[in-house]
Amino acid sequence: MSSTGEGVWAAPGRLNLIGEHTDYNDGFVMPFALPHTTVATVSRRDDGVLRLTSTDMDGGPVELRVDDLAPGGPGGWTDYPAGVVWALRDAGHRVGGADIHYESTVPTGAGLSSSAAIEVVTALALNDLYELGLERWRMARLCQRAENVYVGAPTGIMDQTASACCTEGHALYLDTRDLSQRQVPFDLAAHGLELLVVDTRVKHAHSDGEYGKRRAGCEAGAAALGVTALRDVPYDSLEEALGRLEDPEVRSLVRHIVTENHRVERVIAHLEAGEVRAIGPVLTEGHASLRDDFRVSCRELDLVVDTALSAGALGARMTGGGFGGSAIVLTETSASPLVAKSVEEAFAAASLEQPRVFTAVPSAGARRLS
Incomplete structure (x- = not known):
């Protein structure tokens, strides 16, 4: 893979202005995107291998076969992008292997959705490279499923939607029941x-x-x-x-x-x-x-x-x-x-x-x- 791969994508962490723990109760939330992002350099592979590397995480490359991905993985940071690939394929989307290298400025463990950032940047890159044609809200739904089912964390839909859909200078008013949204100047x-x-x-x-x-x-x-x-x-x-x-x-x-x-x-x-x-x-x-x-x-x-x-x-x-x-x-x-x-x-x-x-x-x- 070249230093730039086939492309480079970014997805931000988020800050929630108001509306905490309401998202898994079909309620209202109001997040906005931070300037801190997870950046992914991505290339497709034709051998069915998902190769994940990160500047910020310990350990060398992790290689997984996309056909073998299933919930209950080994744990650790690679479960988040692997879960996205699994969720895309489980939903019937034709996604093959990929080389993905991550770099992030989103603080981990700080409640700023570092997990959503890595999920969304993975989904966006694969959506573009494999020409899946998915809308932003649908990508967010699949990323949530990856975190709920593959990773095993019962999070709501807010974090992934914020990372995928927020716009500069606005907070996102999101109804988590029907995913209707409105950008509110902030x-x-x-x-x-x-x-x-x-x-x-x-x-x-x-x-x-x-x-x-x-x-x-x-x-x-x-x-x-x-x-x-x-x-x-x-x-x-x-x-x-x-x-x-x-x-x-x-x-x-x-x-x-x-x-x-x-x-x-x-x-x-x-x-x-x-x-x-x-x-x-x-x-x-x-x-x-x-x-x-x-x-x-x-x-x-x-x-x-x-x-x-x-x-x-x-x-x-x-x-x-x-x-x-x-x-x-x-x-x-x-x-x-x-x-x-x-x-x-x-x-x-x-x-x-x-x-x-x-x-x-x-x-x-x-x-x-x-």
Whole structure:
């Protein structure tokens, strides 16, 4: 394979502005793409071999036969691209072997969807090279199936759709039931604002069981309430619905999902009215719900939120699946350095590893580079 292969593709990580754990409940989410990407250099092979290499991962090349791919693989990072090839072929698409080399700037384990980035860039490259003609939303669906079935992580559809479909300067309002989407302008700089990402450097894994427990609890709540998914519980009828649930843990999960869907709608209303600062308190409400009702926060994430708010931030919350990863902080641009410094000092005082802090800029979705 030449240094450029037959082509080079990129897919971004994503940051979720609001709408956490709602995606596998047929609810609403609002992610945007980060400038951080996974880049794949790809060439087709005619011998049925999938050869995977990465600049960022330990170990040499991994070679797999596409005819032998099946769920329950060896584990590790190669399960994600291998799962995409399996999902494409399992859906009837004529995909053969390939040489794929990956390089990534998406932080792993930070709740910024490094897994979705490698899945989507793989699907996009193979879609182009093998002329499959798949729409972006359909590629996202197949990538989700790869992660659910091949990798064994029960994630929703948000991450893959965000990586595949987001556009620069916008947040993506996505209805995860029918995959209808709307690009909502999200230009913070024009309002003198910044959105900081604080990577706590605490690693988490969605497939470690806790994510699955939350999902099962949500499904139990929907079944007890007689609805297809918790998205079907109206916000105005929440208290009545909660009164019908006997299990206090299920009740808490239901409360979070229903109120979180409502928060997504409130954020959209504020953004479309040009009231960007007004989303700050809604973000903070979301964190309290994730911390208290969904119980997926942790000491480090709570420290970021509490410290940032004390330093003058307009709003803050954890983002991603939880149990570590990253938090986001909405702040005036002029106050951003002080907020970031305060968080770093709080971590030092708590004898925690220094967090990584950077500014999130809504960026382009997956694309071919050459």
